[in-house]
Amino acid sequence: MIAIDTLPEEPGCYLFLDRAGTILYIGKAKNLKKRVSSYFSGRDHDAKTAKLVRLIDSVDFIVTGTEIEAFILENALIKRHQPKFNIDLKDSKNYAYIHLSDDPFPRIGIARRARGKGTFFGPFVSARERDYVLALVKKTFWLRSCRKLPKRACLRYHMGTCSAPCIGKISEQDYADLVSRAGEVLKGRASDLLVSLKGEMADYAERQEFEKAIELRGQIVAVEHLSRRQNVVRPKALDEDVINYIVQDDTVYLMLFHVDRGTLADKQEFTFDAGQDSIEEFLVQYYAEHIPPSEIILPEAPGEAIEGFLSEQKGKKVRITVPQRGAKKNLLDLVEKNIEISFFGDRLKLEALKRAVGLPEIPRVIECFDISHLSGSAMVGSMVQFREGRPDKQHYRRFKIKTVEGIDDFAAIAEVVRRRYARLQAEDGEFPDLIIIDGGRGQLSAAQKTLEGLDLKIPIISIAKREEEVYVPGFSLPLPLSRKQKASLFIQEIRDEAHRFAIAYNRLLRKKEVIK
Numbered sequence: 001m002i003a004i005d006t007l008p009e010e011p012g013c014y015l016f017l018d019r020a021g022t023i024l025y026i027g028k029a030k031n032l033k034k035r036v037s038s039y040f041s042g043r044d045h046d047a048k049t050a051k052l053v054r055l056i057d058s059v060d061f062i063v064t065g066t067e068i069e070a071f072i073l074e075n076a077l078i079k080r081h082q083p084k085f086n087i088d089l090k091d092s093k094n095y096a097y098i099h100l101s102d103d104p105f106p107r108i109g110i111a112r113r114a115r116g117k118g119t120f121f122g123p124f125v126s127a128r129e130r131d132y133v134l135a136l137v138k139k140t141f142w143l144r145s146c147r148k149l150p151k152r153a154c155l156r157y158h159m160g161t162c163s164a165p166c167i168g169k170i171s172e173q174d175y176a177d178l179v180s181r182a183g184e185v186l187k188g189r190a191s192d193l194l195v196s197l198k199g200e201m202a203d204y205a206e207r208q209e210f211e212k213a214i215e216l217r218g219q220i221v222a223v224e225h226l227s228r229r230q231n232v233v234r235p236k237a238l239d240e241d242v243i244n245y246i247v248q249d250d251t252v253y254l255m256l257f258h259v260d261r262g263t264l265a266d267k268q269e270f271t272f273d274a275g276q277d278s279i280e281e282f283l284v285q286y287y288a289e290h291i292p293p294s295e296i297i298l299p300e301a302p303g304e305a306i307e308g309f310l311s312e313q314k315g316k317k318v319r320i321t322v323p324q325r326g327a328k329k330n331l332l333d334l335v336e337k338n339i340e341i342s343f344f345g346d347r348l349k350l351e352a353l354k355r356a357v358g359l360p361e362i363p364r365v366i367e368c369f370d371i372s373h374l375s376g377s378a379m380v381g382s383m384v385q386f387r388e389g390r391p392d393k394q395h396y397r398r399f400k401i402k403t404v405e406g407i408d409d410f411a412a413i414a415e416v417v418r419r420r421y422a423r424l425q426a427e428d429g430e431f432p433d434l435i436i437i438d439g440g441r442g443q444l445s446a447a448q449k450t451l452e453g454l455d456l457k458i459p460i461i462s463i464a465k466r467e468e469e470v471y472v473p474g475f476s477l478p479l480p481l482s483r484k485q486k487a488s489l490f491i492q493e494i495r496d497e498a499h500r501f502a503i504a505y506n507r508l509l510r511k512k513e514v515i516k
Helices: 033-038 047-055 067-081 125-143 174-187 192-206 209-227 278-289 302-316 324-356 411-425 441-453 486-515
Strands: 010-015 023-029 058-063 096-101 109-110 118-123 240-248 251-260 261-272 295-298 320-323 363-374 375-387 396-398 432-436 461-462 469-471
Touching: 010 033, 010 067, 010 324, 023 033, 023 047, 023 067, 033 058, 033 192, 058 251, 058 324, 067 320, 096 125, 096 174, 109 125, 125 174, 174 461, 192 209, 192 396, 240 324, 251 278, 251 324, 261 432, 278 411, 302 320, 324 486, 363 411, 375 486, 396 411, 396 486, 411 432, 411 441, 432 441, 432 469, 441 461, 461 486
Parallel strands: 240 295, 295 320, 363 432, 432 461
Antiparallel strands: 010 023, 010 058, 096 109, 096 118, 240 251, 251 261, 363 375, 375 396, 461 469
């Protein structure tokens, strides 16, 4: 079953699988939920996509820290699994590297693969960014880019962008120092260069030479790009397993990322009872059936005997690393983020909503109302229910407005709220923990008075569309809640679902009227 509602609104990669568990297609997204939802929105697809959608049985995903990391991860996963519906680009989709050769006077250039002699930096997803970085490094450190040393100085020397080792203008040792500095910057250790560039930019700005200051600002941005370390591609030949976990309610929620020859290959999820030695037991049981990698990255060190056991299983040394900072720590954080979204995504949304609205308990059942009409015609109401953070469609309800003439959203909201909860009272049904009204203070007031008339005390809020402002009874100003906060995004998600459901019913009634 495809549970799109459980997907996070985060960057990452999604995997479509058929009933047999075979990967059909791998894609990347800036927003996983929106991208995957677009496949099932009912719009017309081309023949290939339509066939893909018919075969999809389930969706898996891996969250990344940025959209760029999603590009790199997608490339690695496609090459590993070669899904049927992905375009086969052979090796043309490899992202390029910046290469420093190992010549006596090393040259700097672009390499399509990290193979051969020399040092490789990357990969770079954006060709524009790569070229800008390459030009910046050449210009800053005067490194040559010619394939063979010429017998006389070229134009780059006369333009001041090359140190001209070809005519002996720099010694081999001084040139090696420049190469070493460039290498440090390309590795992301750009702090000294940034200090220098920012000082120059400030001097230009003080002298009101703004064009030059802007040029330096662009260089600073490029150098700062170099200091970002990719969490998905590891410039190593060794295999790694990255393991992190969260203990909640006496249960361990664990995720394992396997990094194969420098690229993230797959992930596995596990849950088991928490105990004093439960993590060590997991390591023993898992690696008794799987060959351990050369390195295992963990948030805490296990018992001393574990490393010996793993080395014996592999037949050579296995290193266990507990990083406190740097790229490996970033990998651990990425795994933890995936655990939170995979296992606790709905709970985190509910807890954020509880705190933002000031509820005494987590709102496990939420009902949201919306009104839809076209200039007062075919006025309808909708009610959607979210249970444990997810849509519960068997409890959706729709209403034809019976007592309101013309355009009166306040009266329409009052009617549907009264009909819904008067019926629950009569049937001794389950009341929600929170009610959300689509609208501003007016709609909220109308619904609140209706609840008071029914002698019901249920927490209620409203959300106004234009600025996504959230109102609560008794306050004229909205809550100090940013529209990008987790609680606000969750309220918007529920409201949007109620709005979609109301519009669908309104269109249905108008279509029936036209046919009649």
